[in-house]
Amino acid sequence: MNTQNTSPGDNRPGGGQPVYRFRLFVAGDEPNSRQARATLERLCATRLRDRCELEVVDVFADYQAAIEHRIIVVPTLLIESPPPVRTIIGSLEDEAQLLAALGLSDGGPRP
């Protein structure tokens, strides 16, 4: 876990705010997977601190899970909660785009 760049705010525990449940499919330690994972972990440590669950699945270790969730490309992020389930593919290098997909873009729910 690297928790660099801790920014202020968002440190209130869940109350009233939705809890995000992420399932991130990666392929071992390949660069795109590493980047997506880092981005997501950073987000969980900052904006979504204390209201985010992240499960990382390595498709090489658990291909059954990949079949079950129709994971064709890697990395794939499933936002399982809050509903509806959304799918984001790619290395998540554009954090703004990720935040938009999460409904967390600027002007979104900030304390």
Place this chain on the structure above:
Amino acid sequence: MKHGRKNPRSADAGGKLSAPAPRLEKAPTYICGLDDILEGGLPRGRTTVVNGASGSGKTLLGLEFLYRGALHGEPGIFIGFEEPPEQIRQNAATLGWDLPALEKQNRLFILDARLKPDLVRTGKFSFTGLLAIAAGKCRAMGARRIVIDAFEVALRLFDTPRQIRDELHALNNWLRDSGLTAILTIRPPSRSGASPSEDFFESMADCLLSMDARVTEQIANRRLRVVKYRGSGFGRNEYPYVISPTGLRMAAITSVGLRYKPLGEKISTGNARLDEILDGGCRRASCILLAGLPSTGKTTLAATFAAAACARGERVLYIGFEESEAAMIHNVTSTGIALQPHVEAGRLAFLTQYPEALGVEEHFMAALDRIEAFSPQHVVVDAISACYRMGGKQAAFEYLMRLLNACKEKGITILLLNQLSGVTSYMEISGNEISSMVDTAIFLNYQFSLGETNRVFQVLKSRGSRHSNQKREFRITDNGFVVEEVYLGEGDVLTGAARQRQEEHDRLEAQRLAFEIQMKELELQRLRLAQEQMQQARAQRAILTHPEKSGTPPEA
């Protein structure tokens, strides 16, 4: 010494002098007829690309490859980017294939790889997920075969040709390392011009098949072509195929034109006078055309021929498009020809169908099936003019060409009846542009004179034998086809008969020459077509050897 080189023709080469080249191992598809075309099957452990528009049956080909492979002890994986697995299972069930049973036994796995419609893309990604699943499943099942269906759909995820190439490269490498015998099906882009992925598809394929379904006059005509096959010989035609009630069926015709048996000995036409005119009869394994207006006696003459062959103990298959078997037998009975005993003795068989009832492939397959099962020495087609109704001129031409080829290869004599319409035109006589295949052409006509209508016939052509071009009168009696002496008009009644005969002779000679010219023109046409095909193949090869020079990026 060249024995280090792979010889694509090694099957024909005898291979006694040089050390045998390491033969490419093949994985049989077990699809009816396809393994003959591919000279054994698909390249084992390598990738085959199947190219075809939607509705061409490429998915079915892939699925059947897996289904039959699984039944023969080679488990397989189907990765579908387009159809939901449930639909695939249902389609298979209509062909009697029980996919769920194979899935339960771990001999088949169908992966639903359809992309989710609401996908958001941000950043870079690759097909590693797919490859991880495939690799995991392969290990678990001991899979030997894999089909990736509609892969072009998956490639839409990527924006640049560069990315597409990288992904294809990764897939290609994985497939090579996996040792799986693979089929990739792709739908070629509808836009003109090859996309870079298409070039790459073609270059990564050791074997490239192209499937095509054309609809002409509401009848679907399907064709399969082997575009390339590295290190192996293959049939170079367009092969017709059908989706039969149990799966795909292809007609494997060996190379047209190269393996014809020479014409055989003379056989009787069943009429001594006609035999005389033909200098002893027709040649066995030849193609005889009987052309004429309706009711000029074509069927009677064909029945005479068939009865004579059966009487010699030979078998005749009568393919009829106009009348039922019973009607045909009954009609010729009045001319003293008894066919029923030959049918009962198993020497005469009928195949009667309405031309509109089936597509041209089904017609051809049905004929081929009967020929295979019955092994006739002679085949009668009554009438080739009806073949137009199978789906137009082209369909008729293809049906006849294939039938003729099949018969010529098997050394079967084929008797074609051609009904001419209204105006008698000798240009029509060749019938569906098959004239160069015809060895003997007999033209039947009416001759009107002094209130009488007489039947006359004339031999317009007879390859490899002397024959008389003179017009002969004949009658259809209750004792069959009776040829009169040389036609002399109406005897003494006619004045100036000699002059008329001369004129008539000149006119016929001119018509015969016109017929010959038409044949040459057709021959020329065919050669031009072959030349064009060669040029296309050359162009294709050039593209394959320099893929980076061609191909334009699809869009930004």
